[in-house]
Amino acid sequence: xxxxxxxxxxxxxxxxxxxxxxxxxxxxxxxxxxxxxxxxxxxxxxxxxxxxxxxxxxxxxxxxxxxxxxxxxxxxxxxxxxxxxxxxxxxxxxxxxxxxxxxxxxxxxxxxxxxxxxxxxxxxxxxxxxxxxxxxxxxxxxxxxxxxxxxxxxxxxxxxxxxxxxxx
Amino acid sequence: xxxxxxxxxxxxxxxxxxxxxxxxxxxxxxxxxxxxxxxxxxxxxxxxxxxxxxxxxxxxxxxxxxxxxxxxxxxxxxxxxxxxxxxxxxxxxxxxxxxxxxxxxxxxxxxxxxxxxxxxxxxxxxxxxxxxxxxxxxxxxxxxxxxxxxxxxxxxxxxxxxxxxxxxxxxxxxxx
Numbered sequence: 001x002x003x004x005x006x007x008x009x010x011x012x013x014x015x016x017x018x019x020x021x022x023x024x025x026x027x028x029x030x031x032x033x034x035x036x037x038x039x040x041x042x043x044x045x046x047x048x049x050x051x052x053x054x055x056x057x058x059x060x061x062x063x064x065x066x067x068x069x070x071x072x073x074x075x076x077x078x079x080x081x082x083x084x085x086x087x088x089x090x091x092x093x094x095x096x097x098x099x100x101x102x103x104x105x106x107x108x109x110x111x112x113x114x115x116x117x118x119x120x121x122x123x124x125x126x127x128x129x130x131x132x133x134x135x136x137x138x139x140x141x142x143x144x145x146x147x148x149x150x151x152x153x154x155x156x157x158x159x160x161x162x163x164x165x166x167x168x
Numbered sequence: 169x170x171x172x173x174x175x176x177x178x179x180x181x182x183x184x185x186x187x188x189x190x191x192x193x194x195x196x197x198x199x200x201x202x203x204x205x206x207x208x209x210x211x212x213x214x215x216x217x218x219x220x221x222x223x224x225x226x227x228x229x230x231x232x233x234x235x236x237x238x239x240x241x242x243x244x245x246x247x248x249x250x251x252x253x254x255x256x257x258x259x260x261x262x263x264x265x266x267x268x269x270x271x272x273x274x275x276x277x278x279x280x281x282x283x284x285x286x287x288x289x290x291x292x293x294x295x296x297x298x299x300x301x302x303x304x305x306x307x308x309x310x311x312x313x314x315x316x317x318x319x320x321x322x323x324x325x326x327x328x329x330x331x332x333x334x335x336x337x338x339x340x341x342x343x344x
Contacts, residue, residue: 039320042316042319042320043316043320045312045313045316046207046211046214046313046316046317046320047210047211047214049214049291049292049295050211050213050214093331094331095328095331095332098331125213125291126291127213127214127289127291127292128213130213131212131213131228149210152206152209152210153210155206155324156203156206156207156320156321156323156324157320158327159320159323159324159326159327159328160319160320160323160324160327162327163323163326163327163330164259164262164323166330167257167258167259167262168259
């Protein structure tokens, strides 16, 4: 897949997910999107030295290694997760749905991570890859550690988004 | 050893004090500690916690003593802000807490670096080299990291407080 095509695809998927949220009756969709971008961006600031986002077009970067295209990608993953879990488990309490959010976000992220690894967009910094076991998730090039890392990332980003969007 | 014992004693004293003011303190403390631990585990490649006693480590250089230390800072800051400005909006109190936490953390990091408990991998040191240091020691970039880190952890605490209905905003009149 062409890099430009990937970037366009991320933007289109993001717009589509926001449109689905709007059509399903959600209010303040753009505000929610903005808050989610902040949540993801906070995490990207922290973890920036741990990975390398390369080969994207220059306009796709915010600064250094941080790409707004990938921020959009993460935001889409979380919103898609909310759409799936909230629709499938309407009556479940938030504290129980939280665990489903982590599971669904991980399931969506693994193929997405596999794609960006394949495209040469994602690689891992030595200080991180030196801690890897060398095991991969079957049928992918994704290190097994991603299966632990994604729920951890999600366990911090989702509460930030949920808390701030409920108060702001 | 003195550092580890100091942190444990401060933790016990803080928990005793907060528990005497609010019955949810232990639970809120535990939630916050989980949030801190999640973040420490995930970002462990970015720094070293060194020269602590063997029993102070949980996994590689992730130390439960450091988890207690950061949890103390967060809970104390939330307590101060909640007591000082109880009528402020949630969002205002959230950012004021982050501000206070950042001040505490920068001071503690200064001590940790000087006592050689905190270290950084070479690649991080190289990155810090290009940026100014506060008081000549604490890297300025760390200020941004602390803000990001603490925003996520404090929101984690608030989110689970809400889910379990653990109010931590009233401290008058001792145990309730």
